Amino acid sequence: MVEIKFYGRGGQGLVIAAQILAKAYFLIGKYPQCYSLFGGERRGAPVMSFLRVDDKKIYLKCEIKKPDRSIFFAPDLIDEDEIERTLKPGGFVLINTPFDRDHFKGIQGLRVAVVNASAIAQEEGIGTAINTAMLGSYCRVAGDIPMNVLEEVIRSSVPGKIEENVKSALQGYTMTTRISEGNDL
């Protein structure tokens, strides 16, 4: 079972991102379970989404405390101590940031990938909706979902600007800097 945790802020498309990913895993025959945590819904408030993926039925009806994969839509929400403490061995961290990997010195010894999803979304004209760029990037880093499956789910899931979102996902995939234990892959 793989447990994935998304950190971001209301308006970045975090909830939809987890659902799109769940659908993609569902399409390739996995058993996904996804949910989101948000209090009084409002733009800009911190939001968390969760996704579990397994080959068989998942019984757990509780929060993900120790993720395999942590995806940060908003880098200011990064708590380096918490990541070091909770990330499972063999997991990775994906961060939306204009900086390179070296910027995150506090998480030495972990697999960290960075992508400037905000710039991509701006470029494609979809504003703060960085979720599709992040998902493209996720596909690249995780390597367990084919891009054509992601594209298919994006096309059937996003409410508007479909081509821009698909392009954004492809850009995310391409522009990701994959880093393993501090070294370029």
Added chain:
Amino acid sequence: MTTQENLRAADYETIIPVSRANTKVFKTGQWSQKKPTHHPKLSPCREACPVGNNIPGALAHVSKGDYNAALALILQENPLPGICGRVCYHPCQTSCNRNQFDETVEIRSLERAIADYGCATPQICSSPTDNKTTIAVIGSGPAGLSAAYFLALFGHRVTIFESRAEPGGVLRYGIPEYRLPGEVLNREIGRILALGIDLEKGVRIDSERLDDLQDRFEYIFLGTGAWLPQKTGLSSENRETIQYGLDFLSHEKKEIFCQGKKNIVVIGGGDVAVDVARTARRLCGPGTVITMIAPEKEGDFPAIPEGLAEAEDERIRIIGEYQPIEFIGNSHLEKVRFVRTKVEKDRVTGRYTLLPGDGNDLLVDADLVLIAIGQLPDTGLFLPEIVDKDFSKVFVNDLGMTPSSRFYAGGDLTRKRPAVADAILSGKRAALSIHLKANGYDPEIIIPALTLGQGSSLSISAYIEAGLIDLKKVVQFAELNTLLYRKTGAEHGTKSPPETRRTDFSEVNGGLERKAAIDEAKRCFYCGSCIGCDLCFLLCPDISIAKEGDRIYRVDKDYCKGCSICATVCPRHVIEMEESQ
């Protein structure tokens, strides 16, 4: 599936409480002290209306688009609705309760709409067993027409004697066409004559004829009006360039009097003066200066304010607080000198007196002076005992009867308020008196009972449908439940533009369109009149008010708990709580 089938087969009414009995055995209203009664009352507009029109009733019909029913109702009280709907001074609108909410309902315009759009024949209101008598009506003005109309409706034999070529009196020869078109007048007089009234035109009554009429008729109604001009008493008043109100208006040569005149001065501030000025305006062309001067303050002129405003629109100059003291000029009139004046009302007698005011004299250029300061009746013909000592009027009592018991009189001849509606009232009152007397009833008891509220008007329908409405209780604004009404402005009729009016005698006021009149009628509060809104029926928490027909509700006293919700919600104050017996 046996268990499920067993339960399905159960009689469902055994598992829940169901009652097919009813609780009517509990007569829950028997303890209550008070019960509601539907009790129609008088509206303030109707109390104020000299004719006593059932205004809320007629407007309720109009609000439903039923002009015919509205006219039928109006014709119970008013023989001349198309005329009153145009020329009345509408005291109804002054007393309208809606004034305290937003603004008055345009009752006069609505009466006109009813008369113009409705179609109805007056209802005969006599019974076959009534005694029938014969009456001569002298004069076919509003008073005479009114007396003849109601006498005919009571089944009496009426003949009208008119000295002029056509009937109508002041309506035809005094009120100009731009206020009252001839076709409206003919329509309304035609409807009256169609009741079987004989009309003898061009018959001037002299003393010999009067004797003859006394032989031929049981009663005589005098309605000859007031056609003699009141004069100023100033010297050199008797020249052709000085004319008098009604004389001028009915004069064949009035157009010639006006031709080529540069400065016309109208003296007087009443409706006749306004009509004189406006008629002159239409005859003399737009270049002529017309000035209307009266002793009253501007704003206090006795004329109807709308007429004065229309006169000003037609570029008639209006000056108050002056009276003439000298006509200046030798062979031709050149100027009139006025002095500053003030009017004082004597608190005891109610008479007006003119006193000198502060200020300089006023010298006004004039090549024609039209004097309209009042009219006097010609009483020379009548028996001395019914005429006052200076021959200025015929005496009548509160029953419309002169001191001579076969003679009745009304209208301007009796010097009451010189308005069409008041003349109609005087004719109606005399007609009812004659009818009652002819049948051996005492008018002195019955007529006061039919008088509306504290006013002077009289209801014929109340005589016929005795007791249906309380004629003494007038609904006050504070008694209405206005929560259901919304504030809206009144609908006003169109007027022809002042530029075209100055040369044209066609009617100035266009009246209300059918649709606008319906909207305006819906503004009426229908004070004191049930219009079948059903609120009492719908909101009774004990279902103790039964609806038994249009505007017919029955309170079931066995179940009414006397909560008074119906009386509280009634928007028209028809329902009242009364001690139960």
Added chain:
Amino acid sequence: MRDLLSGNYAIAEAVRMAKAQLIPAYPITPQTPIYERLSEMESQGTLPGVMVRVESEHSAMAMCIAASLAGVRVFTATSSQGLALMHEMLHFASGNRVPVVMGCVNRVLAVPWSFGSDQTDTLSQRDTGWMQFYCEDNQEAFDTVIQAYRISEATMLPSMVIIDAFFNSHFIEPMDVPDQRLIDLFLPQATLPERFDLNDPAFISNVVTSGAQFLPFRERAFTDMEKAKEIIREVDIEYRAQFGRGYGMVETVQTKDAQLVLVTSGSMTSTARMAIEALRDKGLKVGLLKIKAFRPFPSREVEDALQNIPKVAVIDRNISIGKEGIFCQELKSALYNSTARPRIYGYIAGLDGLDVSPEIIENICLEVLGKEMPDNLPIWVKGN
């Protein structure tokens, strides 16, 4: 068909397929997505019934009662304060024996104001005469709505189908959505009695003038609720035959040889399954009893499962202030007259959706195994 649905959407889908004819409802978090999804279906023309936007939950239930009395299959859904507002009408529904099915999403009652799960809202309605079914996951929620119509319409008793806020209502999981044709076979169009006859007017909910008149109705409702247990079992067996899934009024997991049986309800049960597995792996003889039907209370099943078990631990995501967890109380009373009744240990956990992880459950079990006598008062579990 396999589909990815949240618990709320699973309920909405079941309502659509059950062909509820009238759905008066009022939105409240976390039930709102049920309302939204049904509205969406209605606007797309795929909802066989009609939705009515009412001004309150009280009115929603009033409308359900009236329509159901007229023979209409109805549905409504609510949560928390909405359910509390509806309370008066819940008695009217059961008193009038209308087979209303209602979706309830457990959420805390104010104050303080919050959104997480707490079963106290539905458990507060324990004595309203409604059947209550607590569901573990989205699939069960769907299946239970379909079953509830069969059960309610057979017993003429209303039922609540209950899920947890968030762990069910907003968890998106794969589930089976059966063929409409099969649903129609299992649950045909409603053939409810039409209890309004214009030609023979009657007053329902009328006054009776003595206890002697009143009592038979309560007694009858009680008897019918008892009979409902058999109907619930039969419907579940039939459902399992048709669709391959069934739940029973309770479910036991490895209780035969257990030294300790854990008792849970709702979404927490799924997590508990993992905890039990882990404990068994460690060689501890621990079992699980899931209580699905709360009203009617499955006393016989509980007794069968728990007598002769030395220890029982009950985890309640609810609290009756002044006593203890409500499932714990019910369990104790059900077992009181048993010949060999277990010691019962009460825990309060997961209020307002506080996380109940497998580790927490394992720790509870370990604590109980090492403890001779239960405490008098429940133990509050505040986190890891």
